Structures are given as C-alpha cells and as structure tokens.
Amino acid sequence: MRIMIALLSGALFGAGLAISGMADPMRVRAFLDLFGAWDPTLAFVMGGAIVPMALAWMVHKRIERPFADKAFALPETRAIDGKLALGAILFGVGWGIGGLCPGPAIASLALAPGAVAPFVLAMLGGIAIHRFTTQ
Amino acid sequence: MIPGFPEAQPVAGLIGGLMIGLAAAIMLLGLGRIAGVSGLAARATGLSTGGAPRGVAIAFIVGLPLGAFLVALLAGCVPATFPATGLLIIAGLIVGYGTRLGSGCTSGHGICGLSRLSPRSILATALFMGSGFATVALMRLTGMI
Known part of the structure; x- marks a missing residue:
C-alpha cells in the first residue's frame, strides 16, 4: 500500500513536470535569465504547486497521523546555518548552469535518457561526495 | 498567452504545477513525508541512511520517469533542449x-x-x-x- 502511494505520488509529480514544461532545461534556464528572453513559466508552476500543498499543511494540522502510515516523519530542524545557506547557493549555481534540478532530471530519464544521463550520474556523484566527506 | 512573453506557457505551467502540488500532498497526507526529490534520490540509491523507508523512496523515484513517460505517450512528445x-x-x-x-x-x-x-x-x-x-x-x- 505504502509503495503504491509513493509510486502514484512520484508518477503524478513526473507527469506534472512533463506537462508544465519543466522537463526542458532551456525553459528553466530562461526563467533564471533575467537579462535574456525571460520566461515566467516556472513561477506559474511553483504557484500552482504551492496551492494544494498549502491546503495539505492545513489538513496535516487537523489529523493525528497520515492516512497510510503510523506517524508523520517531517523535518524538525530549525537551525539556519552555513550549511543550509552554502548548500542552497551551490544548488542555485548548478541549477543555473544546467537548467536542471533533481526532479526534472530524474523524470527526463524516460524522455531523453541519453541527454540527461551525464547530469544524473554526476548528480549521484555529487551526492556521494557529500556522503563520504561528512560525518 | 502573456503579452510580451511569447514563450511562456502559463496554463500548462499552472496545470502541471497543480499536479506536482497534489503529488506532494499525497506524500504528506498519505505517508507523512516530504516529497523532496534530492533526499529521496539519495535514499533510493543507498547514498543516505535516514529518512523514508528505502522501498518508499525507490517507488517515488521510479514514479518520476514513469509519469513523464505516460505524458510523452499521450502528448506525442515533450520538447526539451x-x-x-x-x-x-x-x-x-x-x-x-x-x-x-x-x-x-x-x-x-x-x-x-x-x-x-x-x-x-x-x-x-x-x-x-x-x-x-x-x-x-x-x-x-x-x-x-
């Protein structure tokens, strides 16, 4: 049951990415390109996504546990530190260079596997570097 | 169409965005977890130990290309450069x-x-x-x- 819900959520997420145009790195980069032919589409995607999620957070406040699991397991960290800031800044640099963030990159494995594979492999490499250089 | 921004796809963006938000809401209210792709990708590939159960992470990550594939199947093609x-x-x-x-x-x-x-x-x-x-x-x- 939990596996099916996660698969459904992932598939809906991936379908949304493909429909919204966010699976196109050049469209994403055009949103970040304030001094070029700026494309505001990404702002509509973010706005559209935040609405159901804001409603979901309201429901979350009123229920004891999720519908298909024993308890909520949400990030409780509140620290605003250098790691958060540096990590976010670095992510933005990579996002700007490639026009890809993790979701669209993984979803694109079904659309343009050859083109996106170098990014996904390098991204896993970056995740591994972080994993083995911390703790 | 937005005047001055011929390339923009506000309607497709909004519809896709709503689907993404709904997907994240299903993850939150169904499984009690954040639909964070970077964390779930790390978990699915064994590059992080905490967080979601591995099966849940793998299912979500496999779902991403699956959903995109279904859209490509129905729409014919999803342009990308x-x-x-x-x-x-x-x-x-x-x-x-x-x-x-x-x-x-x-x-x-x-x-x-x-x-x-x-x-x-x-x-x-x-x-x-x-x-x-x-x-x-x-x-x-x-x-x-």
Missing part, C-alpha cells in the same frame, strides 16, 4: 553536492517548505533562486549563452 555534456556534468556534481549540504532542492524547500512557511526553506529558496539568477547573468555576461 539540453546544454552541452560538459556543462551538464559540472552542473550535476554541484546540484548533487549542494542539495545534500542544504538539505533540499526545488521540491523539498521550494514547494513543500515554502507552503509550510518554514523559515529554513524560505531562506534556502531565496538563496538558490538568487544564485541561479546570478549564475545565468554571469553566463550571459561572459558570452557562454
């Missing part, structure tokens, strides 16, 4: 490392965190948007694009 391979490799390395260091990406901080009004996510989103704008501006300034 990719930067040169060298740039993709550099970008991928930085995105992988940065999202783990900063505990999230566009999905976890940008969609789930912003909608929760999490101060950490608001700061992270402002920073990655800001550095994304600056990076592309720099690329334009140096003639890379």
